[in-house]
Amino acid sequence: xxxxxxxxxxxxxxxxxxxxxxxxxxxxxxxxxxxxxxxxxxxxxxxxxxxxxxxxxxxxxxxxxxxxxxxxxxxxxxxxxxxxxxxxxxxxxxxxxxxxxxxxxxxxxxxxxxxxxxxxxxxxxxxxxxxxxxxxxxxxxxxxxxxxxxxxxxxxxxxxxxxxxxxxxxxxxxxxxxxxxxxxxxxxxxxxxxxxxxxxxxxxxxxxxxxxxxxxxxxxxx
Amino acid sequence: xxxxxxxxxxxxxxxxxxxxxxxxxxxxxxxxxxxxxxxxxxxxxxxxxxxxxxxxxxxxxxxxxxxxxxxxxxxxxxxxxxxxxxxxxxxxxxxxxxxxxxxxxxxxxxxxxxxxxxxxxxxxxxxxxxxxxxxxxxxxxxxxxxxxxxxxxxxxxxxxxxxxxxxxxxxxxxxxxxxxxxxxxxxxxxxxxxxxxxxxxxxxxxxxxxxxxxxxxxxxxxxxxxxxxxxxxxxxxxxxxxxxxxxxxxxxxxxxxxxxxxxxxxxxxxxxxxxxxxx
Amino acid sequence: xxxxxxxxxxxxxxxxxxxxxxxxxxxxxxxxxxxxxxxxxxxxxxxxxxxxxxxxxxxxxxxxxxxxxxxxxxxxxxxxxxxxxxxxxxxxxxxxxxxxxxxxxxxxxxxxxxx
Numbered sequence: 276x277x278x279x280x281x282x283x284x285x286x287x288x289x290x291x292x293x294x295x296x297x298x299x300x301x302x303x304x305x306x307x308x309x310x311x312x313x314x315x316x317x318x319x320x321x322x323x324x325x326x327x328x329x330x331x332x333x334x335x336x337x338x339x340x341x342x343x344x345x346x347x348x349x350x351x352x353x354x355x356x357x358x359x360x361x362x363x364x365x366x367x368x369x370x371x372x373x374x375x376x377x378x379x380x381x382x383x384x385x386x387x388x389x390x391x392x393x394x395x396x397x398x399x400x401x402x403x404x405x406x407x408x409x410x411x412x413x414x415x416x417x418x419x420x421x422x423x424x425x426x427x428x429x430x431x432x433x434x435x436x437x438x439x440x441x442x443x444x445x446x447x448x449x450x451x452x453x454x455x456x457x458x459x460x461x462x463x464x465x466x467x468x469x470x471x472x473x474x475x476x477x478x479x480x481x482x483x484x485x486x487x488x489x490x491x492x493x494x495x496x497x
Numbered sequence: 498x499x500x501x502x503x504x505x506x507x508x509x510x511x512x513x514x515x516x517x518x519x520x521x522x523x524x525x526x527x528x529x530x531x532x533x534x535x536x537x538x539x540x541x542x543x544x545x546x547x548x549x550x551x552x553x554x555x556x557x558x559x560x561x562x563x564x565x566x567x568x569x570x571x572x573x574x575x576x577x578x579x580x581x582x583x584x585x586x587x588x589x590x591x592x593x594x595x596x597x598x599x600x601x602x603x604x605x606x607x608x609x610x611x612x613x614x615x616x617x618x619x620x621x622x623x624x625x626x627x628x629x630x631x632x633x634x635x636x637x638x639x640x641x642x643x644x645x646x647x648x649x650x651x652x653x654x655x656x657x658x659x660x661x662x663x664x665x666x667x668x669x670x671x672x673x674x675x676x677x678x679x680x681x682x683x684x685x686x687x688x689x690x691x692x693x694x695x696x697x698x699x700x701x702x703x704x705x706x707x708x709x710x711x712x713x714x715x716x717x718x719x720x721x722x723x724x725x726x727x728x729x730x731x732x733x734x735x736x737x738x739x740x741x742x743x744x745x746x747x748x749x750x751x752x753x754x755x756x757x758x759x760x761x762x763x764x765x766x767x768x769x770x771x772x773x774x775x776x
Numbered sequence: 777x778x779x780x781x782x783x784x785x786x787x788x789x790x791x792x793x794x795x796x797x798x799x800x801x802x803x804x805x806x807x808x809x810x811x812x813x814x815x816x817x818x819x820x821x822x823x824x825x826x827x828x829x830x831x832x833x834x835x836x837x838x839x840x841x842x843x844x845x846x847x848x849x850x851x852x853x854x855x856x857x858x859x860x861x862x863x864x865x866x867x868x869x870x871x872x873x874x875x876x877x878x879x880x881x882x883x884x885x886x887x888x889x890x891x
Binding site for chain 2: 795801805812
């Protein structure tokens with residue numbers, strides 16, 4: 276399973292490196308979202324600085340939807356998905372591989388967004404590590420949930436509008452917990468912030484497990 | 498063979514006539530000299546300003562870079578896009594020129610934002626404020642990155658050119674609207690002089706000369722970059738045309754060699770499909 | 777490092793880097809172009825009338841299509857093309873594939889279809 280996961284992840288990443296869609300579309304989109312938030316809440320710096328953690332996570336969620344859609348769009352060609360199944364690759368491996376590739380993209384997005392809120396919204400971090408840990412956990416959860424629901428909506432024509440509608444409510448806990456954790460990281464209220472990790476961790480674990488278990492049956496059904 | 502000849506001509510044509518390449522080289526050298534001169538004058542020869550102190554030295558770079566980004570490159574891009582879309586002057590030359598201008602413009606806009614930020618940090622204490630000018634520039638940056646993303650979507654040269662031209666024109670038309678609304682949005686939050694830096698300080702003597710030199714230098718740099726970038730675009734297009742030609746020819750030869758078991762789908766006649774549509 | 781120095785460093789560094797990348801891309805493309813035409817002297821634009829791709833070019837937007845059409849039509853040019861110096865290596869047509877009767881799909885098969 277792990278070898279298959281690496282294979283699939285490698286394929287997805289190589290496609291991305293050649294097509295550079297994430298670089299030219301997903302990353303600029305994330306930055307654009309931040310700028311738009313600036314328009315919505317600015318120009319006074321105070322509102323932006325207060326709202327920054329939540330805005331950051333909103334931007335991450337939107338980028339997750341984009342990255343996941345792209346992850347399945349590359350396989351929307353004729354027979355590609357069937358080819359993947361017939362090639363005898365462990366579906367759990369496919370899930371892990373795709374989730375891994377999406378997670379990698381999310382990491383890049385988050386680094387850019389993190390720099391973005393520091394520069395654009397004037398945020399200063401007190402407890403870096405809290406922000407980092409919460410990000411890592413959240414990324415795993417977001418990638419897993421995203422790929423799982425991406426598979427659900429993969430074959431459908433309405434997937435562009437359906438996927439956000441499916442995924443975003445599911446990852447709402449990540450938004451809530453992530454925002455609170457990052458807000459705590461900014462203000463320095465570490466103990467209360469760390470308690471939110473109790474949501475992010477299990478979320479990631481659960482969706483990872485569910486994905487590994489259900490991806491196979493999902494593929495058969497789709 | 499005619500196709501071979503056209504490929505030969507195309508390639509050497511795209512590589513550019515000798516005089517044009519010499520001109521490019523000359524402009525490049527001039528740009529380099531002017532830039533070095535600006536740096537030397539800016540960093541060492543000119544004195545620090547009374548109020549702004551040594552920060553004024555950034556004024557030898559930041560406004561010139563901004564001028565190039567906003568007016569030179571995006572203006573050129575808009576003009577090229579219009580000329581491409583206008584039937585009488587339609588030519589892929591304008592499309593390639595526009596694309597080059599936009600790419601160079603994006604680089605310069607990014608630089609405008611960074612140098613502006615570096616100037617703002619010691620002046621206002623923050624890396625970024627949502628002032629009208631900065632905000633409009635940031636939006637412009639993202640707008641034209643979108644253009645570059647659009648250009649990387651696979652398509653025939655004509656389709657890509659048309660799409661890009663429309664995108665550039667729409668973006669350009671948006672610029673005054675954005676500036677106006679951002680200005681208005683900003684004035685609702687007037688906070689006094691701290692957030693309204695405005696480049697109203699007077700520059701005299703050697704400082705004025707240096708700033709003028711800065712403008713000249715950056716414009717020359719822009720010109721050189723656009724010329725080189727144009728050639729890259731033209732060469733790239735020609736090479737992919739040639740690759741397409743070869744692949745098509747090979748595919749046709751494959752089809753030709755289908756044995757008599759079952760008539761070859763081509764039917765013995767060479768009926769070239771309008772291959773451009775399939776690209 | 778003062779803000780001024782940082783500003784100059786960033787500006788010059790970025791411009792220099794970009795300029796360097798431009799020169800590199802240019803060189804690489806010119807080398808590839810030269811590979812396509814054998815060793816016709818690069819820059820001697822005297823052979824045939826320049827087409828739309830030329831820097832001093834004129835308005836012929838359908839140039840790529842006509843070039844392609846003429847290339848596909850003149851199949852006798854295939855051996856010429858194949859003998860053309862160091863083109864990217866392509867496998868010669870394998871006779872055992874003669875079973876396949878389907879026409880090749882659109883040249884999306886050549887360039888990456890969905891990028």
